Amino acid sequence: MKIYSFEEGASESEALLGGKGAGLAEMTRIGMPVPPGFIITTDVCRDYMKRGEKAIDDLDEEILQKIREIERKTGKKFGAPSNPLLVSVRSGAPVSMPGMMDTVLNLGLNDETVKGLIKQTGNERFAYDAYRRLVQMYGRIVLGIPGRMFEERIERHNESSGVSSVIELDAHTLEKMVDEFKELVRKETGKEFPDNPFVQLKTAIGAVFRSWNGKRAKTYRQINKIPDDLGTAVNVQTMVFGNMGPDSGSGVGFTRDPSTGEKKMYGEYLLNSQGEDVVSGSRTPKHIDQLQNDLPSTYKELTRVGETLEKQYKDIQDFEFTIEKGKLYMLQTRTGKRTAQAAVKIAVDMVKEGSIAREEAVMRVESDQLNQLLHRRIDPKAKANTIAEGLPASPGAASGRVIFDTDEAAELGNRGEKVILVRPETTPEDIHGMVAAQGTLTSRGGMTSHAAVVARGMGKPCVCGCSDIRIDLDDERFYTEDFVIKKGEVITLDGGTGRVILGEIPTVEPELSGELVELLKWADEVKTLEVRANTDTPEGATKAREFGAQGIGLCRTERMFNAQDRLPIVQDMILAASERERKEALQKLLPMQRGDFKEVLRVMDGFPVCIRLLDLPLHEFLPRFEDLLVEVTTLRLSGADKKTLEEKEKILKRVRSLREHNPMLGHRGCRLGIFYPEIYEMQTQAIFEAATELCREGVSVELEIMIPLVSEANELRFLREKLEQVAEDVMRKTAVVAKYSFGTMIEVPRAALTANEIAKYAEFFSFGTNDLTQTTWGYSRDDAEAKFLHDYLNKKIVDVNPFEVVDRSGVGKLIKTAIELGKKTRKDLKLGICGEHGGEPNSIEFCHQEGLDYVSCSPFRVPVARLAAAQAKIKWSK
Numbered sequence: 001m002k003i004y005s006f007e008e009g010a011s012e013s014e015a016l017l018g019g020k021g022a023g024l025a026e027m028t029r030i031g032m033p034v035p036p037g038f039i040i041t042t043d044v045c046r047d048y049m050k051r052g053e054k055a056i057d058d059l060d061e062e063i064l065q066k067i068r069e070i071e072r073k074t075g076k077k078f079g080a081p082s083n084p085l086l087v088s089v090r091s092g093a094p095v096s097m098p099g100m101m102d103t104v105l106n107l108g109l110n111d112e113t114v115k116g117l118i119k120q121t122g123n124e125r126f127a128y129d130a131y132r133r134l135v136q137m138y139g140r141i142v143l144g145i146p147g148r149m150f151e152e153r154i155e156r157h158n159e160s161s162g163v164s165s166v167i168e169l170d171a172h173t174l175e176k177m178v179d180e181f182k183e184l185v186r187k188e189t190g191k192e193f194p195d196n197p198f199v200q201l202k203t204a205i206g207a208v209f210r211s212w213n214g215k216r217a218k219t220y221r222q223i224n225k226i227p228d229d230l231g232t233a234v235n236v237q238t239m240v241f242g243n244m245g246p247d248s249g250s251g252v253g254f255t256r257d258p259s260t261g262e263k264k265m266y267g268e269y270l271l272n273s274q275g276e277d278v279v280s281g282s283r284t285p286k287h288i289d290q291l292q293n294d295l296p297s298t299y300k301e302l303t304r305v306g307e308t309l310e311k312q313y314k315d316i317q318d319f320e321f322t323i324e325k326g327k328l329y330m331l332q333t334r335t336g337k338r339t340a341q342a343a344v345k346i347a348v349d350m351v352k353e354g355s356i357a358r359e360e361a362v363m364r365v366e367s368d369q370l371n372q373l374l375h376r377r378i379d380p381k382a383k384a385n386t387i388a389e390g391l392p393a394s395p396g397a398a399s400g401r402v403i404f405d406t407d408e409a410a411e412l413g414n415r416g417e418k419v420i421l422v423r424p425e426t427t428p429e430d431i432h433g434m435v436a437a438q439g440t441l442t443s444r445g446g447m448t449s450h451a452a453v454v455a456r457g458m459g460k461p462c463v464c465g466c467s468d469i470r471i472d473l474d475d476e477r478f479y480t481e482d483f484v485i486k487k488g489e490v491i492t493l494d495g496g497t498g499r500v501i502l503g504e505i506p507t508v509e510p511e512l513s514g515e516l517v518e519l520l521k522w523a524d525e526v527k528t529l530e531v532r533a534n535t536d537t538p539e540g541a542t543k544a545r546e547f548g549a550q551g552i553g554l555c556r557t558e559r560m561f562n563a564q565d566r567l568p569i570v571q572d573m574i575l576a577a578s579e580r581e582r583k584e585a586l587q588k589l590l591p592m593q594r595g596d597f598k599e600v601l602r603v604m605d606g607f608p609v610c611i612r613l614l615d616l617p618l619h620e621f622l623p624r625f626e627d628l629l630v631e632v633t634t635l636r637l638s639g640a641d642k643k644t645l646e647e648k649e650k651i652l653k654r655v656r657s658l659r660e661h662n663p664m665l666g667h668r669g670c671r672l673g674i675f676y677p678e679i680y681e682m683q684t685q686a687i688f689e690a691a692t693e694l695c696r697e698g699v700s701v702e703l704e705i706m707i708p709l710v711s712e713a714n715e716l717r718f719l720r721e722k723l724e725q726v727a728e729d730v731m732r733k734t735a736v737v738a739k740y741s742f743g744t745m746i747e748v749p750r751a752a753l754t755a756n757e758i759a760k761y762a763e764f765f766s767f768g769t770n771d772l773t774q775t776t777w778g779y780s781r782d783d784a785e786a787k788f789l790h791d792y793l794n795k796k797i798v799d800v801n802p803f804e805v806v807d808r809s810g811v812g813k814l815i816k817t818a819i820e821l822g823k824k825t826r827k828d829l830k831l832g833i834c835g836e837h838g839g840e841p842n843s844i845e846f847c848h849q850e851g852l853d854y855v856s857c858s859p860f861r862v863p864v865a866r867l868a869a870a871q872a873k874i875k876w877s878k
Contacts (some may be wrong), residue, residue: 003062005038007067011313016041018233023333030312033329036065036073037087037237040205042094045231048209056202056209063201070238071271079197080412083120084113086130086239089204091211093232096334097220100232101211102141104204105274106134106239110195114503126244128174133274135181136201137416142207145188147427153180160340165283167272168557189765208234216431222793225800239327242322243274247295250274250322253288255310258318258338258456259395261345261515265306268446271680274322279445284465285446302326309333317345318319320597338393339456340369341513348515358522359874367841367868374518374547374860376507378494385502387480389489390441391468392498393452398438398461399492399504402485404476406433413437420491422478424471426451434458439493441500443469443478445598461495469500496669500837512547512863520548520863523870529847529856532608532867534834536560536596541603544859548866551607551702552600553766553856554834557683558616560587560596574618575654579678586682594687601694601701610704610766610834610856611687613680617668618658627657628652630803664774669709670744673719680707684723688730691738703740704764704830709771720727745834747771754819759825766856767815769835769843773802776811803836806843816850833854841868846873 001008009017009025017025021039028034040059047055067078067085069658076085101600109131115531157173169177185193194200211217212232221228236533242250253267268285270277270296278285290301298354302321305328308527322829338346347361348380356364378397400418403409406429409421413436421437423430425444434440434454439461442451446465455462466877470479476487478587483502485491492501512520532553533544541552561570566589573585587651601609625629632652635645660666684705691701705723710716720742731737743764746752748771753767774781779789781803792798815833822829832854837843839857844865847855849872857865 001041002044002059004042004068005040005066006034006036009039011733014094015230016043016233018042019096019210019236019334020090020092020332021233024235024237024331026312027309027330027333027566032308033328034330035164035238035240036070037235038070039092040234040236042231045209045212045233046229048206049231053206056206060202063088064198066236073236076238078108079110079113080116081112082116083176084108084116085279086113087118088199088235088237088239089208089234090235090237091200091208093212094230095226096337097217097232098224100217101135101208101214103276104134104137104141105276106137107196107200107204107238108131109134110197121241121244123244124243125171125174128171128178129169129243130241131178132174132181132265133276133560134200135178135185137189137276138193138204139181139185140177143185143189143202143720145184149184149188151159153177153184157355165298190698204234205234208232208562216429219432219435228796236329240324240331241274242270242324243272244325245270247326248272248322248324249295250278250320251285251288251291252278252318253305253306253322254316254318254336256316256336256342256346258316258336259392261338261342261349262351265303271323282787283445284467285671287639293325295326298323298326305330314329314350318340322827335451337456340371341367342375343369343396344373344513344519345515348518359526361519362523362526362867362870363874366869367864367871369845370516370864370867371861373513374510374863376509377496378499378501379508382506384492384494384499384505386499387483387485387501387502388466388468388498388878390443390463390468390498391446391452392494392496393464394462395496396439396461397492397494397496397505397507399490400438402478402486403433404471404473404487406430409433410436420493422471423451424473434460438462439495441466441469441491441493443467443471446554453533455495461493463493463495463498463500466498466500490628491826509543516863520866524548527866527869529844529869529872530832531851531856531862531869532610532856533836533859533862534856535859538599538601538603540859541600544862545607547608547859547862548860549862550854552604553832553838553854554706555600555609555611556615557593557596557612558614558620561595561614561616562620566592570621571651573679574621574658575651582676583678583682586619586678589684590682593683594690597687598690598694601690601703604701606700606702608702608704610706610743610757610764610832611683612706612708613683614675615669616671617660617666618672623655625652625655628655632866664771664780670707670715670719670741673707677719677722680719680723681726684726685730688727688738688740689734691734691740692731692734693734693781694733695738701738703738705740705742706745706764706766707742708745708768709747710762711748713754713761716742716758716761717746727750741830743830745814748775749814752814752821754821755818756821759822759829762822762828762829763826764832765818765822767818767831767833768836768851769806769811769815769833769837770803772814772835773807773811776814777802777807801875806837806846808846812843812850819850819852839865841871844868845872845875849876 006024011022011026014022017039043210059093071077076083078085086106086108091100114127114131118124136150140147168384182193242248243294249269249271250273251269257266265289270285316336317333321331343365347364350356351361402419403419403851409419410432412419419437420435420439422441425442440451442464452464479483490504492505530550532551534554534556535541536559569588573582576582632648694701709721734876741763743762745766745768747768834856838855839861
């Protein structure tokens with residue numbers, strides 16, 4: 001079957017029927033008031049991508065058969081002048097996609113059937129308003145005529161009639177508007193607006209399928225890693241009308257608050273409206289609680305329906321409804337998008353309510369969503385000059401320069417500039433600007449508008465419906481009661497309160513909620529992967545522990561060398577003319593390094609700390625060669641004193657000698673340690689002196705000494721023998737034994753391929769996937785991401801950025817090889833990953849599958865990794 005009536009569908013068939021179709025089928029099955037209709041499957045969409053209109057032409061008889069079924073159920077007839085049947089057409093992908101085609105309403109109207117609608121309803125104004133909407137939607141959505149062309153004509157009629165909204169125009173004016181809209185269609189397309197209802201229906205179906213490969217849909221799929229071959233279903237449904245007077249209306253709702261997770265119905269509605277009015281932002285809707293006053297019996301029924309839906313699906317539901325002359329109709333239900341805060345609270349609450357089990361709660365929250373909870377917020381102590389307030393549509397705080405043009409916001413944001421996109425309202429065409437911007441501000445629209453929903457999904461702050469501002473797109477500025485904010489000025493958005501603040505405001509670190517602490521505790525009970533943090537400061541270590549890290553997987557010591565109070569000493573060490581001078585400088589660094597290690601180890605009391613010895617090339621600690629060359633040349637030309645010139649020339653000479661064609665693959669890592677063993681010896685001495693002092697104080701210390709960039713087993717053997725002697729000497733002098741092990745970072749292909757040899761001298765492997773990806777692909781990360789990777793993704797040369805997600809086909813094979821070879825030599829070999837991939841859920845799943853002992857990531861990614869590790873265990877246990 002390629003077409004299913006709602007009665008024939010099932011909620012389990014989302015891949016075939018799409019999310020909307022499956023929801024309509026399920027609501028029909030459980031007896032909810034759903035207007036009859038049918039679903040054209042995603043199979044047809046995929047066929048359409050191959051054969052075009054022929055795929056729809058082949059379904060003519062089947063579509064007509066389903067229309068006849070609706071006619072029997074409703075007593076109306078499609079295309080008949082009397083008692084006409086009207087339908088809507090909307091997209092319905094298997095996953096929710098804001099980038100898909102907007103709904104087309106009132107299909108089936110023409111100059112004859114509109115008369116039948118007038119007779120049927122006794123409301124001429126309503127009938128011509130419905131006709132006006134059809135031509136406007138069809139022209140914009142199906143034919144691609146810019147929406148502003150229709151809006152300009154509406155505004156002219158509003159002004160000449162002395163009204164503020166189209167809903168106040170009379171029947172005669174709306175009839176004239178229909179003719180004007182048809183003339184606009186003729187002018188812009190060279191064709192007449194189709195009067196044949198069946199042609200209207202088929203072309204709208206084709207438009208839905210074409211929208212699957214539209215620019216905004218492709219952008220959304222790329223951002224959210226949605227496969228291109230899913231396709232979309234099409235839902236054809238009997239029209240019910242919310243614009244038939246004060247006892248009619250339309251709205252959208254959630255069974256719980258999608259921003260906070262509070263167990264309370266949440267949503268918005270408009271009386272005397274059709275559904276697009278609510279979500280378009282063209283009118284500011286009412287909060288759903290007010291429906292108790294406007295239509296109390298309908299509100300009561302809607303509450304009952306919401307409870308039934310949540311009981312059926314055991315999750316928050318996002319639904320759309322229409323009220324026609326006091327009767328409630330349900331048009332859609334789907335699993336509701338929610339903020340991370342709401343996702344966590346709903347999952348934990350539903351466990352406590354007995355609706356779902358703990359493991360289900362752990363799987364319910366998308367691990368990447370937790371990033372939203374770890375974002376900074378406005379510092380409550382900061383003085384904030386609030387210039388306007390709107391609706392708190394998506395939590396978080398962001399500052400940036402005001403930009404009004406979506407394309408410009410996308411261009412600047414993608415260059416790394418911080419911008420705030422400001423629009424009257426957003427549409428799916430604006431998604432590329434919203435992605436690149438720090439946050440979005442709109443003057444119209446509610447909490448369920450496009451801007452709000454998309455921003456929440458991305459975890460970016462958004463303030464919607466800010467009627468305190470007036471936007472002038474032509475002059476690129478917006479006005480408040482007391483301020484004029486021009487393009488380029490900086491504002492701050494507080495998505496949690498709805499405030500718009502002048503200038504950049506300080507923010508503070510996030511805190512873990514009680515529900516998140518509980519959810520992560522459940523995750524810890526399930527997962528088998530340890531989660532560590534990459535950090536090299538006591539502050540970072542403290543934050544890591546606060547977020548539940550079980551140790552440090554990467555402590556980069558070169559960052560300690562860069563501190564301002566010791567950089568001059570480091571430079572003296574590099575510029576030393578002899579080994580003796582170099583050791584003198586290193587002795588000055590020794591107590592500093594000892595103090596660094598001591599504080600980090602103290603914070604990690606009882607947890608392992610993996611310390612990587614110096615990895616950077618030495619020239620990284622000196623001024624840039626080009627800058628020095630200019631400085632020396634200037635000094636020579638200016639006749640500077642001889643001593644100053646000689647000092648600068650000495651540094652220049654040393655920098656020149658250290659320069660390399662490719663420093664990443666040059667004299668760094670273990671190669672540096674072999675050439676200058678005194679550097680690693682000083683670091684090892686500092687580590688063990690710190691450890692033994694702490695042991696005396698009763699602190700539990702577990703050291704892992706990582707030797708970086710090993711590609712040959714003998715490199716590790718040579719260094720381990722020297723450094724182990726230093727460690728033993730310190731412990732013998734202090735009469736304290738600290739628990740320690742030596743290992744290496746696997747970050748070049750040869751190390752992975754000779755892991756059996758390397759494991760003779762390594763008690764642990766830590767996969768440095770950043771460099772392993774660079775050396776495996778032959779890509780410089782910075783150059784690839786700046787120059788061509790984005791284009792590769794767009795052209796589908798690669799599916800994902802290999803620097804974001806572990807490349808299982810290449811890098812993954814090397815990791816698997818290294819594990820297998822290493823374990824053959826040393827069965828108790830400890831295995832971890834410390835590249836940025838250690839905080840990415842897909843990569844964490846790979847690590848679980850391959851039997852690693854731990855992943856390590858930045859402190860703020862630790863909660864994400866804990867949840868992702870548990871989800872990987874649950875998924876693969878099943």
